[in-house]
Amino acid sequence: MLWQLALRNIWRNRRRTLLTLSAMVISSALLILCLGVFSGMLKDMLASATEQYFGHLVISAKGYQDDRDMFANFPADLDLPALRHPQVTGYSPRLRSFGLLSFANNSAPVELLGIRPQHEQQVTSLQDHLQSGRYLREEERNGAVIGAGLAKRLAVQPGDELVFVTQAADGSIGNDLLQVSGIFSTGDQGHDNSLVLVPLGWLQQLLVLPGKLHEISLRVEQPRQAAILAGQLTGGMPPELEVLDWGQMLPEMKEVVASYDVSRMIIVTILYIATGLGILNTFFMSVLERTREFGVLMAVGMRPGQIRLMVLLETLAMGLISLIFGVGLGVLLSLYMAFVGIDLSGSLTPITYAGGTILPRLHAVLETANILVPAVVLLLVCLLAGFLPANRAARMQPVVAIREE
Amino acid sequence: MPILRCFLLFLLLYPATVSAFDLAELIRKVEQQYNGDSSEIELEMTIKTGHWERQLKMESWSLGRERFLVRILAPAKEKGVATLKVDREVWNYLPKVDRVIRIPPSMMGGAWMGSHITNDDLVKANHIDEDYDFTLLEEDERRWVIEGIPKPEAAVIWGKIIYRLQKEPLVPIEVEYFDEEDVLVRRIVFDDVQAVSGRTIPLRMQVLPVEKPEEKTIMHYRKVKFDIDLQEEYFSLGRLKGRR
Numbered sequence: 001m002l003w004q005l006a007l008r009n010i011w012r013n014r015r016r017t018l019l020t021l022s023a024m025v026i027s028s029a030l031l032i033l034c035l036g037v038f039s040g041m042l043k044d045m046l047a048s049a050t051e052q053y054f055g056h057l058v059i060s061a062k063g064y065q066d067d068r069d070m071f072a073n074f075p076a077d078l079d080l081p082a083l084r085h086p087q088v089t090g091y092s093p094r095l096r097s098f099g100l101l102s103f104a105n106n107s108a109p110v111e112l113l114g115i116r117p118q119h120e121q122q123v124t125s126l127q128d129h130l131q132s133g134r135y136l137r138e139e140e141r142n143g144a145v146i147g148a149g150l151a152k153r154l155a156v157q158p159g160d161e162l163v164f165v166t167q168a169a170d171g172s173i174g175n176d177l178l179q180v181s182g183i184f185s186t187g188d189q190g191h192d193n194s195l196v197l198v199p200l201g202w203l204q205q206l207l208v209l210p211g212k213l214h215e216i217s218l219r220v221e222q223p224r225q226a227a228i229l230a231g232q233l234t235g236g237m238p239p240e241l242e243v244l245d246w247g248q249m250l251p252e253m254k255e256v257v258a259s260y261d262v263s264r265m266i267i268v269t270i271l272y273i274a275t276g277l278g279i280l281n282t283f284f285m286s287v288l289e290r291t292r293e294f295g296v297l298m299a300v301g302m303r304p305g306q307i308r309l310m311v312l313l314e315t316l317a318m319g320l321i322s323l324i325f326g327v328g329l330g331v332l333l334s335l336y337m338a339f340v341g342i343d344l345s346g347s348l349t350p351i352t353y354a355g356g357t358i359l360p361r362l363h364a365v366l367e368t369a370n371i372l373v374p375a376v377v378l379l380l381v382c383l384l385a386g387f388l389p390a391n392r393a394a395r396m397q398p399v400v401a402i403r404e405e
Numbered sequence: 406m407p408i409l410r411c412f413l414l415f416l417l418l419y420p421a422t423v424s425a426f427d428l429a430e431l432i433r434k435v436e437q438q439y440n441g442d443s444s445e446i447e448l449e450m451t452i453k454t455g456h457w458e459r460q461l462k463m464e465s466w467s468l469g470r471e472r473f474l475v476r477i478l479a480p481a482k483e484k485g486v487a488t489l490k491v492d493r494e495v496w497n498y499l500p501k502v503d504r505v506i507r508i509p510p511s512m513m514g515g516a517w518m519g520s521h522i523t524n525d526d527l528v529k530a531n532h533i534d535e536d537y538d539f540t541l542l543e544e545d546e547r548r549w550v551i552e553g554i555p556k557p558e559a560a561v562i563w564g565k566i567i568y569r570l571q572k573e574p575l576v577p578i579e580v581e582y583f584d585e586e587d588v589l590v591r592r593i594v595f596d597d598v599q600a601v602s603g604r605t606i607p608l609r610m611q612v613l614p615v616e617k618p619e620e621k622t623i624m625h626y627r628k629v630k631f632d633i634d635l636q637e638e639y640f641s642l643g644r645l646k647g648r649r
Contacts, residue, residue, distance in 0.1 A: 071456050100515075102506040109512055163504045165497070167519045171457040172482055175499045 002306065006313035013286065017318065020282040024322035024378065025329060027275040031374040032330025035264055036364035037337060042260055043365050046223065047125075048357035049253055050246045052186050053195070055092065055123045055217030056226045057233070058249065062242045064214060065249055068096060070169060073212040074241060082233040082243065083216070090122025090219040095203050095212065099166025099174075101146075101196065103154040110150065112164065112196050114203030123219045126184045126197065133158030133182030142202050144178040148185035149193035156180050164198075168208040176206050187350035188357040224257075268373060272381045279385035283315060287389040294393050295401025304394035311393050315386025319379045327375055337364035428539035428551055435570060435577050436533055438606050443468045443635040447628040452520045454620045461518065472640040473527065476647065477518070488517065488527070489645040495524050498645045505642055514562065521591065521612040521622040525562055536561050547572060563590075574598070574605040589615050602631040 010017050050056050058065065059082065064072040076093055083091050095114035100107050113120075117136040121127050126145065127135040136143045144162060156162065160180045168174035178198060185192055204210050220226055226245035233243045247254035287294075294307055341363040348360035443466075450461045461483065465475035476487040485500035495508040508515075513525040537553035544550070553566040565583035570576070580593045591614045595607035608629070612622040 100506065100508070100512055102504070105507055107506055107509045107512070109509070163499065163502050163506060165499065165506060167516065169456065171452060171454065171459045171519050172480075173486055173499070173519060175501055177502050177504075 002310050002313055003317075006310050006317055009286075009290075009310075010314050010318055013289075016282055016286065020279060021318060021322050021325075023278050024275055024318070024382075025326040027271055028322065028326030028374050028378050029329035029333060031268060031271055032327065032371055033333040033337065033364065034267065035370035035374070036330075036334035036366060037362050038260065038264065039367050039370055040337070040341075040363040040365040041358055042257065044359045044361075044363065045256070045357060046246070046253065048186060048188050048359075049250055050223060051123075051125045051219075052129070052188065053124060053191055054246055054249055056220045056223045056246055057088075057218040057230055058215050058244050059218070059237070059241055060215040060244070061240055065244060068098070068214075070097070070207070070209075070214075073209060073214050074238075076211050076213045078238065078241075080216070080241075081236040082218070085229070085233060087221045087229055088218050089221055090119070092116070092119040092123040092217045093200065093213045094120075094215050094217060095200055095207065095209065096214045097166050097174075097203060097207055099164055101150070101154065101178075102163045102165070103156050103160060106154045108150060108153050108194070110146075110164075110194050110196050112166075112198050112203060114200040115197050116200050120197065123217045126186070129184045129186045131183045131185040133180065135182055136197060136199060137181075140181065140199055142176065142178050143181035143199065145182045145184055145197040146180060147192035147195050148183050149189065150196070151180070151183045153193070158182055164196075164206070166207070168206065170208045172208065174206040174208070176202070178202075186357065187359055189350075264370075264373070268377055272377055275378075276381040276385045279315065279318075279382060280388065283311070283386055283389040284392075286314075287311065287393045290393075291396065291401050294396055295398045295403075298396065298398040299402060307396075308390040308394035311390035312383065312386050315382045315390075316379070319382030322382075323375055323378055326378065327371060330374070331366070331371065334364040334366055334370075337362060338366060428541060429534045429537075431549070431570065431575075432537075432539060432551065432553065432568060433534035434575060435568065437470065438576070438604070443631070443633050445628075445630045445633050445635075446626055449623075449625045449627060450518070450520060451623040451625070453622070455617065459519075466635060466639065468635045468637060468640065470532075472637065474640055474644060485647055486518070487645050487647065489640060489642065490527050491640055495527060496642065496645055498647070500647070503646075505645060521614050521620065533566065535559075537566065542567070548578065576605065576607050591615055597625075601626075601629045604631060 059080065061072040061074050063069075073095070082088065092115060097112045097114070099110065099112065101110040102108075115136070117138050117140075121135070130145075131148050133145075136145055146156070146162075151157075154162070158180050162178045162180060163175060164178055165173065165175040178196075204212060220229055222229075223246070227247050230243045230245040230248075237243060247257075297307065298304070341361055344360040344362065350360055351358045446465050446467075448463055448465065450463060452459055452461070459480070461477055462479040463475050463477050465473065467473045471490075471492050473490040474487065476485065477483045485498070487498040489496045489498070495513070497506045497508065498504075499506065508524050514523050516522070517524050517527060533553065536559035537555050539551050539553050542550040542552050549568070549570045549572065551568045551570065553568065555561045555563065563582050564585040564587055567581040567583070569578045569580070571578050576598050577593075577595045579595065581589055582591050582593075584590050591612060594611045594613065595609065596611075597609040598605060598607045601608070606626075606629070608626040610624045612624075614620055
């Protein structure tokens with residue numbers, strides 16, 4: 001009975017109700033969109049660091065990631081149970097070298113990653129960022145996939161022959177020819193200007209480190225939970241090796257992710273305080289206008305508690321309606337932004353920040369938390385905003401209320 | 406009072422202003438001792454690190470302060486690897502891939518041939534007397550201790566250099582290199598002083614990085630010839646590749 005009354009009441013002043021509803025629908029929809037775009041930016045940033053270079057987890061000799069010492073290597077044929085963990089979806093054995101890459105009269109300092117093409121593609125996605133040429137092939141002996149900035153600096157095209165020089169593990173001057181297979185462009189300055197992928201076997205031979213690796217990079221199902229998985233995997237490791245998650249390799253990035261969770265709450269709070277005040281205003285007005293009506297209801301025997309409940313049910317009903325439409329609209333907008341997005345590359349260049357790159361595009365990601373948080377908070381705000389008017393209505397004296405003009 | 410002040414000022418400035426030119430000249434002589442007008446030297450370079458130790462045999466030619474060529478003779482794996490310096494540029498030749506590589510400015514701090522000598526040392530050592538201001542720290546009847554501080558506009562990597570020089574005959578005993586934070590980074594110690602080809606020079610030079618006490622590079626001169634007949638054209642990219 002109270003529900004029926006409440007529903008009828010909210011449709012009595014249609015214009016007011018629709019205005020309030022639209023405010024709630026739009027604010028929650030925009031909030032969902034806004035959080036989705038925010039998450040998209042964060043995901044791009046995290047992906048640029050992990051899925052284009054580090055991987056989510058890295059197994060390496062203890063201390064290797066601090067100074068990248070060439071001699072902190074380990075044999076490739078170790079049997080590591082971590083690689084068979086169900087949450088590990090791919091792994092890539094790697095050897096790393098720093099040296100000088102040269103073509104004709106141009107030279108540049110570079111970072112070489114010796115990889116096995118089929119494995120590396122399980123972990124990083126550079127194959128999706130090729131600007132020209134093609135990715136390394138399994139049987140290729142001395143191919144090289146190089147960053148676009150580097151290719152520009154050296155003035156090379158796919159097919160050109162490069163010389164790489166570095167110091168090998170026995171102290172000799174390691175030098176050999178590479179042939180450019182492809183050129184990748186990720187937008188990340190650091191990688192585009194200095195990273196080169198080469199076959200693992202070729203680099204092992206050049207560095208005189210046969211059968212050795214510097215790291216095994218892993219891809220996991222849930223990147224945000226990588227730290228927990230790293231802790232679980234550490235148990236099965238030989239004592240000289242360690243497992244690091246992306247948060248340990250990129251502490252700044254971890255801070256950015258943590259601060260994102262805080263700023264999400266701040267945005268939700270600010271937007272909903274405004275919406276909440278709007279709802280509060282509407283209900284106060286409607287309660288004031290209906291003073292006589294409440295007086296009559298009480299005079300015919302309705303108890304104050306029922307009156308309070310009825311007003312609260314009115315706000316709850318409006319909350320639920322706007323929730324359905326708000327979330328629906330928000331998800332639709334987010335889906336549009338997820339599949340189409342807005343390209344800003346005409347006016348912006350990529351920004352590298354905290355070890356990751358923010359791409360010049362607006363692009364949303366659908367995450368449950370981004371929908372759940374606005375939805376739950378919207379209902380709470382509705383009930384809070386309804387509480388004061390409901391209380392006021394409940395505390396009225398029937399005789400005074402009926403006489404009210 | 407003004408007279409006294411002038412006098413004090415004069416006293417303070419006198420040694421510095423008068424000896425500045427002489428000290429730079431002295432350092433120039435020391436830094437140039439191996440080069441002379443021209444030289445042909447056969448040397449052994451022993452490099453020791455925590456992970457490996459190796460010995461390279463090389464031959465080198467120099468002309469004035471701007472031209473220098475060095476080629477590895479042994480071991481076989483690196484035979485023919487060569488470095489050419491002309492003015493402030495450095496090239497390496499790699500016979501295995503038959504390519505010449507120009508060392509970019511960003512790699513000048515890199516190790517030369519895997520030793521504790523940097524490419525920068527090859528390029529800038531010859532300009533130390535131009536890039537630094539010198540003051541005499543100590544002097545006794547046998548030696549000088551001279552401090553070099555980079556001139557404000559000089560693009561150099563060291564924050565301070567201290568030379569210990571023997572007076573007679575004039576040879577360096579030790580040179581200490583400090584970084585910008587005034588921390589001692591490496592020492593070069595000279596010994597085995599002998600008279601060869603009309604000059605008295607230390608034939609052995611040890612480069613000792615301070616942070617890694619187990620590491621060092623020793624250069625030992627085996628055959629030294631000064632003032633030979635060399636032309637500027639000798640120091641060409643063709644010569645770098647070992648084509649006569």
